[in-house]
Every structure is written in structure tokens, then in C-alpha cells.
Amino acid sequence: MKITTFGLDLAKQVFQLHWVEVETGEVKRRRLKRDQVLAFFAQRSASVVAMEACGSAHYWARKLIGLGHEVRLIAPKFVRPFVTSNKSDAADAQAIWETVQRPGRRFVAVKSEAQQGVLMLHRMREQLVKMRTMQINQLRGLLYEFGATLPQGRHKGMAQVPQALAQLEGTLPAMVLDALREQRARIESLSREIEHIEAQLLAWKKEDEAVKRLMDIPGVGVLTATAAVATTGQASAFRSGREFAAFLGLVPRHSGTGGTVKLLNISKRGDSYLRKLLIHGARAVLTHSKVRSSWLEALSARRTWNTVVVALANKMARTIWALLAHGRTYDRGYAAGLA
Template sequence: MNATPKPVVGVDTAKNVFQLYTVDKQSGELICQQLKRPKFLAWFVNREPCVVGMEACGGSQHWARKLKELGHEVKLMRPKMVKAFVPGNKNDVADARAIWMAAQQPGVKAVAVKTEEQQAVIALHRIRQQLVKSRIAQCNELRGLVGEHGETFAVGQAAFDAGLKAALARLAERLPSFFIDTLREQWEEIAKLTERIARIEARLRAWMRQDRAAQAIAQIPGVGVLTATAAVATMGDAKAFRSGREFAAWIGLVPAQTGTGGKVRLLGISKRGDSYLRMLLIHGARSVLYHAKEPSKWLQGICQRRPSNVVTVALANKIARTIWAVLAHERTYDKDHISIRPGMTTTI
């Protein structure tokens, strides 16, 4: 006999006000209720286990963990997938109803519920990313300011430090001291950003030494500290994906499609999902492509047929699939491993 399906509750979360939407399966009564933040969890305490649908937005991971502790099943969904179920005007009730409807659709992929530790690792990556952006912006500003006085130097952080030191020494001979002092102070701020970035990377390395999953995928060519820690923390449970291709599609490393009348045309990569993890995988693939001492036969063959950027994305896709295989099957990376579909045999 088929098990009775769990009731579904759609929740539109906010900072202080939560809108609930559900239908009682026995009486058919429509329950559309607004709760304040302190009373939100209390509403679920004595209720039978149900499926709680929510948008994957700020604070949703915290509430998902709390609801799972109470015995409920949580389905986090991307806001883009929920938006399709809002037919008219947008308000809290319409959003909660759309979430309730989307949570019952089998084609709407759920976002993994992460642990607090995984969220903390992702937070480190986000802070580091902002520090890197700030450092690049300030370096470019200094480049422009000294460039106005005829000083230029090569691209790169090392070239910037060496070039700026020499440029300031030359400019100090003919420009006001207050201007040179201000440039030096700005340069010191950039050095502080570099130190903060290095400390965050050291913390990520320390966490990776304690996490078996991150250590396992760090053996894959093109996967370093940043990619390994970001992949483990972002993916959550690898077994939530049915295959490596589904994981690669979730990151946006597969072609988008358009078609009508039975004719399907493949476009560039879809760029869906986490753009930060996708960027790390592509940079890692580019590093393998340029620095591999003994490239595989697959890589050599595709390099002869496709442009370098296409090869880079294809290799990033393969790295993503390998990451999923290592984590989902809980095994170590083996460069000579040959994947065999169930039911197939090989001959030597």
C-alpha cells in the first residue's frame, strides 16, 4: 500500500513576519495565517510531520534546520522557480500560495539544507571574495592616479607592489609630499587587505585538513583549497544529486537549450546556480589546461577540435562530475579509473 502523502505547508519568510499557506487534507479547510517571528516554530511543534516549502533566501537555512529538528521535511526552492506560480499581483499571501504549489511539483529541484559549519565555510568565501574585489578596486585606483603622472607597470599583485614602490620614489622628487603620503597610506591599506585574505585562506586550509570530503576532492587536478572547501560546503549532501551531470547542470556548466517544433538548438552554458563555485571550477580547469605536464588523451583530443575557452568549460564540467563521483561514492580519486554503466562489461 502507498504511504499517505504528508501535508504541504508553504511559508513566505521575512525578517519579522511569516505567511503560511496550506490546505487541510481531511476537511479541505484553507489555512492562510500570518505569524510573528517568536511564534513561527511554535506553530509546527505539535503538528504531524509535513513538507514545509520555502524560498532559498536569507535566513531560510536556519529555519530549515530548526524545522528538521522538529521532524518535518523541508524543501528549499530557488525564487526563480517559485515565481512561475505567482499568476497575478505579488503579496505575502500570493507568495506563500506559490511556494505551496511549487513544493508539490516533482520537477522543482530542491536546494540542499546545509549544516551550520558548511554555512560558516561559505561565509568565509563570501568575505574573502569581497576583500579581493576591494583590493582590486583600490589597486586600480592607485594605478590610475600614478598613471596620470606618467608611471605605469605590469599587471599582477607582485608587479603592482614592485612597480608602485619604484614609482613613488620617482614621483616624490617632483610632486607635493601630501600627495605622496596619501598614496603611501592607500598602499598600506591594500597590504592590510592582503593580510586579511591570507588569514582567511589559512583558516580554510585548516578546515580542509579536518574534513575528509574536502581532502578527497583536493586530489583532483584543478581542485585547490578554495574549490575543495567551496564545493563541499555548497553541495551539502552529494547524494541529493542523481548523477555527476545533474550536479554540473546545477552549477550551470551544461549547454542551455532552445527549440520548437521538434528542433532543439544548443546554446552556450546556462550559467545557472552558484556563480562563485562555477568560477572556481573554470579557473581550476584553465590552470590544468595550461600547466598539465602529461595531459590525458581526452584532453589532447578535445584541444585539437575545439577553441581553448570551450575546452576550459568542458574540462570544468568534467571536474565537477569527478567531484560528485568521489563524494557520492565515498572513494578516493583515481586518475586511471574507468566508469562503467550498470549492466555493461569490459574486455581486455
């Protein structure tokens, strides 16, 4: 029995379909409103539905899987080259349909509701951290204009703010002092919100066995572990740890011609947030670890600091994939033997 493949272009209200009827070979296109999508696919036999991995894609993927269809999510950058005419919903749906049938195509793993929820917490925390950093930097700059210098570090700097404001009471107008005190209170409020989100992630960590196993890896804390589990979706979507590291942009870019291939800097593709967490974790291991593996010592002797940090982050990513894909627990001796 031949299976029909659909190309579905997602939108907020109007969805575009493109498919070829396997019995007749007839090319068909159809526009569906939001409330018609599930009703249409409920009447079709089990099919392959391809979509771009964009906003709401995982939601629709879960709904269609529940109806018995196979869903394939494609990174938008792979679809773009197949839009050969002017861009439109119909052209996008046809490009998705053509892309999904290319051999060797990689697909994005469908995330569960819990994984998407954890990623939402990470995105909210990341934005709050950026807002807090902006507020602190502005407060530092404003106080510096009047001769008040704050020590480096968020905790030390904010601890000196009340004293700096007290010294400027006779210099600044009362309304300016009130505004600065309000900004300090705003920073403290942002810190409380960030701590609340971190407490929620810690609570999820206690319920998820995979997160607990990942936190045994040196340099992997609750933020990195929860983000890795939520971002990966299904570890089986990657054939190896190297593919997972490449997905995070922790492998070199290639440039080759005439039979000569040159390795460049890391590609920085994929999820930049998880890549940043891994690099920060690797930097912490190199800075604070008292005992290093022979592999790490040898690499540090012949490579620059940043190169060693990225290499260790790459190894951490491969280890994360191995633990998730094979259900293993971290064994320091086993990892050292591979190194």
C-alpha cells in the same frame, strides 16, 4: 496517515503560512511573528514545510528538521510563475504551497552550520579580493598620470610602488604622497585579511575528509574543494554528475522548435562563484600540466581553447559529484578510462 503540506513565506519579522487541512479540506492562512514560528510547528504533527531558498532559509530549515518536520527548499525562480495575482505575502505563501506539490520538482539541499560558515568565509574573501583589485587599479591609474608605470601582475606591480613614489616626491604635493602611501598600506592590509581567511579554510580542509579527497583531482585546490563541499550541501540531492554540472551552469543551453534542437553556449546558471573556480582550475591544468589524457588531447585538436577549458571544468564537476556522492577517492587511471 495524510501529511499536511505548508507553504511558508520567510521574512525578518512577519511570516506568512498557507496550508490545507487534510481532514476537512479547509484552506487556511495565518500570519506569524518571528518568535511564534517554532512554537506553532512544535504543536503540529510531522509535516512537509516548503520555503524559498532565500536568506535565512537554511537556518529555519535546520530548526524545523529538529522538530521532526520535512523541509523542502525551492529555488525562487520556480515559485515566481505561480504568483498569479498581485504580489503579497499571502500570494507568495500560496505560490510556494502550489509549487512544492508539482511532480518532478527539484529541491535545494539543506546546508549544515559548518557548510554555511565556510561559504561565509568564501564570500568575505571574494569581496576583499574585489576591493583589493579596485584599490590596485586605482593606484596604477593615479601613478600613470604622472609618468610612473607599474609592471603587470599584483606582486611585481606593488613591489615597484615605493620606488615610484620616491621618484615623484619632487613632483606631487606632500598630502597627495601621504594619501598614496596610505592606499598602499590599505592594499597590504587587505592582502593580510585575505591570507588570514585562506589560512582558516586550510585549517578546515585538514579536518574534513571530503575536502582532502577532492584536492586529489587535478585543478582542484583548497578554495575549490572547500567551496564545492559547502555549496553542494548533500551530494545525494543530485541524481548524477551531469545534474551537478547543470546546477553549476556548465552545460549547453537548448533552443528547439519543430523537432530541431540547437545547442548554444553554456547556461551559466546556478552558483557563479564555484563555476568560476572550476574554470580557473581547468585553465591551470591545460596551461601547466605536462601529461594530458588522450581525451583532452583529442578535444584540444578539434575545439577552441575556451571550449576545452569549459569541457574540462564540466568533467571536474562530475568527478567532484562522484567522489562526494559515493564516498570514493580519486583514481587517475579510472578517470582516464572513462574519458
